[in-house]
Amino acid sequence: MxxxxxxxxxxxxxxxxxxxxxxxxxxxxxxxxxxxxxxxxGMHFFAEAFPERFLSLGIAEQNAIGVxxxxxxxxKIPVFATYGVFAAHRAADQIRISLCYNNLHAIIGGxxxxxxxxxxxxxxxxxxxIACMRVLPNMTVISPCDATQASLxxxxxxxxxxxxxxxxxxxxxxxxxxxxxxxxxIGKAQRLRAGKNLxxxxxxxxxxxxxQAAKMLEKSGIAAAVINMHTIKPLDEKACLQAARETxxxxxxxxxxxxxxxxxxxxxxxxSHAPVPxxxxxxxxxxxxxxxxxxxxxxxGLNSEGISAAITRWLNGELLP
Amino acid sequence: xxxxxxxxxxxxxxxxxxxxxAGSGHAGGSLGLADIFAVxxxxxxxxxxxxxxxxxxxxxVLSIGHVAPVLYATLALAGYFPTEELLQLRQFGSxxxxxxxxxxxxxxxxxxxxxxxxxxxxxxxxALADKMDQNDRRTYCILxxxxxxxxxxxxxxxxxxHHRCHNLCAVVDRNGLQIDGSTEAVMQLEPLAxxxxxxxxxxxxxxxxxxxxxKEAFAKAEMxxxxxxxxxxxxxxxxxxxxxxxxxxxHGKAPSEQELPLFLNELKNSLGL
Numbered sequence: 262m263x264x265x266x267x268x269x270x271x272x273x274x275x276x277x278x279x280x281x282x283x284x285x286x287x288x289x290x291x292x293x294x295x296x297x298x299x300x301x302x303g304m305h306f307f308a309e310a311f312p313e314r315f316l317s318l319g320i321a322e323q324n325a326i327g328v329x330x331x332x333x334x335x336x337k338i339p340v341f342a343t344y345g346v347f348a349a350h351r352a353a354d355q356i357r358i359s360l361c362y363n364n365l366h367a368i369i370g371g372x373x374x375x376x377x378x379x380x381x382x383x384x385x386x387x388x389x390x391i392a393c394m395r396v397l398p399n400m401t402v403i404s405p406c407d408a409t410q411a412s413l414x415x416x417x418x419x420x421x422x423x424x425x426x427x428x429x430x431x432x433x434x435x436x437x438x439x440x441x442x443x444x445x446x447i448g449k450a451q452r453l454r455a456g457k458n459l460x461x462x463x464x465x466x467x468x469x470x471x472x473q474a475a476k477m478l479e480k481s482g483i484a485a486a487v488i489n490m491h492t493i494k495p496l497d498e499k500a501c502l503q504a505a506r507e508t509x510x511x512x513x514x515x516x517x518x519x520x521x522x523x524x525x526x527x528x529x530x531x532x533s534h535a536p537v538p539x540x541x542x543x544x545x546x547x548x549x550x551x552x553x554x555x556x557x558x559x560x561x562g563l564n565s566e567g568i569s570a571a572i573t574r575w576l577n578g579e580l581l582p
Numbered sequence: 583x584x585x586x587x588x589x590x591x592x593x594x595x596x597x598x599x600x601x602x603x604a605g606s607g608h609a610g611g612s613l614g615l616a617d618i619f620a621v622x623x624x625x626x627x628x629x630x631x632x633x634x635x636x637x638x639x640x641x642x643v644l645s646i647g648h649v650a651p652v653l654y655a656t657l658a659l660a661g662y663f664p665t666e667e668l669l670q671l672r673q674f675g676s677x678x679x680x681x682x683x684x685x686x687x688x689x690x691x692x693x694x695x696x697x698x699x700x701x702x703x704x705x706x707x708x709a710l711a712d713k714m715d716q717n718d719r720r721t722y723c724i725l726x727x728x729x730x731x732x733x734x735x736x737x738x739x740x741x742x743x744h745h746r747c748h749n750l751c752a753v754v755d756r757n758g759l760q761i762d763g764s765t766e767a768v769m770q771l772e773p774l775a776x777x778x779x780x781x782x783x784x785x786x787x788x789x790x791x792x793x794x795x796x797k798e799a800f801a802k803a804e805m806x807x808x809x810x811x812x813x814x815x816x817x818x819x820x821x822x823x824x825x826x827x828x829x830x831x832x833h834g835k836a837p838s839e840q841e842l843p844l845f846l847n848e849l850k851n852s853l854g855l
Contacts, residue, residue, distance in 0.1 A: 292714070316710060316745070324703045324737035331643075331707020334692065335715075339707075355734070358697045359704055363684055 265453065265472055268409075271437040273430035273466070274372050276408030278303025280415035281340050281370075282310050288419055292332050294318055294325050294341040302342040302372040303430075322347050326355035326369075333365035338419055342370030345387025345429050349394055360425040361397045368418050371429040374404070374465060375516025376544065376561060377554040378432050386549035387429065392521025394427040395494040401426045402494040403447060404515075404523070406468035408437045410491055413445040422447065431516070433554050435466045439489075448492045450500035456486035459572070460504035463514040464490045464523045470558075471514050473565035478572060485512075485572070493523055498530045505535035512540045512572055516563060519543040540575045542568060586793045589659065590620035591853045594822045596655035596668050598845050601836035604672040607680070610819040610832040611726065612652040614757050614790070618815060619656040621796040622722065631661035634689040640719050641692050641708055645701020646726040646755070647681035648834070654678050654688075662690040699732025701725065702752060706742045709750040709810075720804070723752045728760030731769045736781070742810040743782030750810040751803045752783075755790065757819040759830040775814055783812045790815030822849050 285291040285307055293307045293315045308315040318325045322343055329339035342348070348371045349356075360367055371390050378386045395402045401422055405411040411430050418426040439445070453468070454475055463471035468489045475485040486508055488500060504511055511531065513524035524541030531537060544561055558564045562571055574580050593616040601607045623629070627640045644653050651671060658665040663677075670676040677688035681696030692708075695701050705723035712719055729735060742750055754774070762768045771777075778785040784806045788795045796815070803811035819833070820826030823845045837845055 292711075314714070318741055319737075319744075321734075321737035321741065323699075323734035324706070324741055327700050327703020327734070327738065328707035328710065328741070330693075331704040331709070331721075332711050333707075334704070335708050335711030337711050337714075354697055355700055355703070358695065359693075359700050362694045 265438045267436035267438050269437060270434035271408040272432060272434045273405055273408050273411040274303040274432060276405070276411030277342070277370055277415055277428065277430050278306040280412030282306040283412065284416045284419040285311050285314065288338060290337050291419060292316065292337045292339050294329060294339055296320055296322055296325050296343045298343060302344070302370060304342050322352040323355050326352040327359050329367040330359035330363060330365050333367045338366055338368070340368040340370065340415070342372055344373040344385055345371030345390040346373070346385060349387065349390035349427065353393060356425070357397055361399045364399045364424050366423050367425050368415060369425070369427045370415070371427055373432045374429040375431060376549040376557040377466065377516060378549070379554040379557065380551050382551040383548035388518050388544050388549060389521065390427070390429055391493055391515070391517050391523065392525070395526065399424045400494060401447065401492070403428045403492050404464040405430060405491050406465060406489050407435065407439055409439045409441055410445055413441070414447065414491065417445070417447050429465065431466050436469045438469060445491070448495050448497060450497035451489040451491070452486060452500070453489050454485070454487040456484035457508060458484045459510035459512060460486040460488060460508045461512045461514060461568070462488045462490050462501065462504065462523065462527055464493060465516055467514040467516060467563065470563065470565045470568055474568035474572070477565060477569040481573065483572070483576065490523060493526055496526050496530055501527050501530045502535045505531045505537040510538050512542060514563070514568055515543045517543050519545055540571065540580070542571055583793055586620045586624055587853065589624045590616045591849060592659055593620055593652060593655045594849055595846060596658065596665060597651045598837055598842060600651055600655065600668040600671040602839060602842045603669040605836055607651055607672060607836045608648045608834050609826055609836055610759070610829070611646065611649040611755060611757065613823060613826060614817040614819045614821045615649055615652045615724065615755055616821065617791045617793060618753060618796055619652050621793060621800065623656045623660045625797060626800045627722070628719065631690070634662060638719055640722065642722045642724070643693050643695070643701045643705040643708070644682060644724050645695055646698065646724060646729055647696030650678070650680065650682050653682065657690040663688065698726070698729040699734045702735055702738040705750060706738050706747060709742070709747040710745060712749055713747065718749070720749050720751060723750070725752055725754050727754055727756045727758065727765050727771060728768070730754065730771055739778065739781045739783065746808055747810045748807050751800070752810065752812040754812060754814045755817055756814050757817045759819050759828070759833065761830065761833050763830055778812050778814070782809060784809040785812050785814065787814045788816065790817035791821055822852060824848060
């Protein structure tokens with residue numbers, strides 16, 4: 262079994278930014294759009310390297326999405342990043358009509374995903390972005406597990422997709438543990454660990470925590486498989502159904518509301534073809550708040566201890582309403 | 583000049599016919615824009631109806647998707663598709679969607695639009711792309727006056743001036759009416775020209791039914807090499823059909839089978855045909 266090593270903590274926003282710059286080196290038609298928080302969302306790597314292809318649009322997300330649509334209609338590949346709360350919600354109608362209905366190739370980066378944003382508090386912690394983006398026709402939704410895959414995700418989104426893409430990533434430096442050589446393919450889940458008792462399907466930074474939780478569970482005799490579901494739409498339904506059939510139980514983990522996000526997507530898929538008990542871990546119908554990232558993750562049970570404890574209680578029948 | 587008046591007449595004729603066949607749709611705004619569309623598609627735009635994706639073509643973004651009938655009638659008359667197809671407006675399976683939809687494959691449609699307030703941003707993106715590519719073609723955007731109540735339009739107005747997109751020309755259909763009544767009663771827009779000017783636009787106020795004025799304004803816009811240009815075109819909603827003219831209840835209404843011949847007759851007479 263593969264043991265994953267932390268190569269060193271690194272923010273996935275940095276990975277995203279490095280990926281944009283790499284993609285821009287290869288693709289001359291890539292254009293970056295900035296809405297004032299360029300460095301904070303990792304776009305400065307690109308902006309510094311290619312100033313002639315970077316457009317400053319001010320604090321005006323709705324206009325930025327429309328501009329992205331116009332650029333895409335002119336053969337450019339626009340990459341627009343801001344905090345996920347603003348990207349997915351402030352400009353929701355522009356994303357729906359100008360980008361998705363027109364089915365245009367544009368990359369939206371949703372930074373500061375989840376409560377691990379920390380002290381900025383609820384207004385800046387994206388917890389509903391997956392839900393709002395994944396219901397849109399033509400949209401692809403990606404939530405990479407670390408900096409390495411954030412870079413690969415944006416490069417692949419530029420290179421091989423043709424429609425609108427939403428990529429969410431976090432603020433904090435977290436374990437960067439995947440291998441650049443490991444086959445990362447948008448839409449294809451990665452089973453990082455085998456196990457026969459249940460499968461943890463996690464997304465974003467929660468994949469690392471799920472791997473640690475699986476190790477803890479192993480000590481109490483529970484063999485948990487772990488899947489990195491980096492693409493939430495289109496969902497790798499085969500991987501979900503295989504997990505349901507082979508292990509009989511699924512646990513989803515995400516830094517997002519448990520309604521509408523990864524857990525909901527997995528439950529929707531399994532309910533039709535392989536209904537098994539599914540425990541959804543994430544944020545339970547509440548806003549975030551200020552605090553250190555680790556304090557907030559602890560409160561919501563979104564660290565390895567919290568995940569393994571919830572799973573143990575679930576298996577013991579202690580989570581029944 | 584006479585030829586463009588004739589074109590505007592034909593555009594109006596097909597707007598009425600297609601709306602009557604559809605049984606629903608937006609008559610007022612569509613009729614009001616016929617003269618401007620005649621000048622655009624039969625005089626001003628560089629375009630090739632037989633090659634709709636010609637890379638050097640000027641592009642027109644219709645931000646107010648609800649006046650699709652004027653765009654469809656104009657495109658058909660310009661040769662993008664047969665005029666017979668206009669009678670399929672708003673039908674199931676038709677390429678002539680209630681609001682323009684690119685995925686349905688109608689040639690000449692640059693953008694699927696219909697949610698107000700979005701088109702100018704998209705047109706700006708096109709103009710910015712052309713500036714980057716040093717492509718000297720132009721982008722036009724048709725806006726409604728009521729639409730200017732959407733805040734995102736002003737984001738685009740600000741950004742277009744900031745980026746000196748002189749290759750962008752907006753046209754505001756200033757008919758003064760919206761669904762709930764007069765624009766000034768619903769949400770005051772005046773002093774409208776001053777607003778655009780203060781945002782850094784080359785602002786021209788014109789009579790949107792005067793063919794020569796419209797032609798000259800587009801020509802002036804092309805001479806401007808710094809600022810984007812807006813034509814605030816004073817129009818009469820429903821222009822050409824007295825029953826419809828300036829009656830806001832005709833914003834989202836189609837003529838009946840009984841009304842159609844009367845309306846067409848009035849149009850003909852006004853042209854002295």
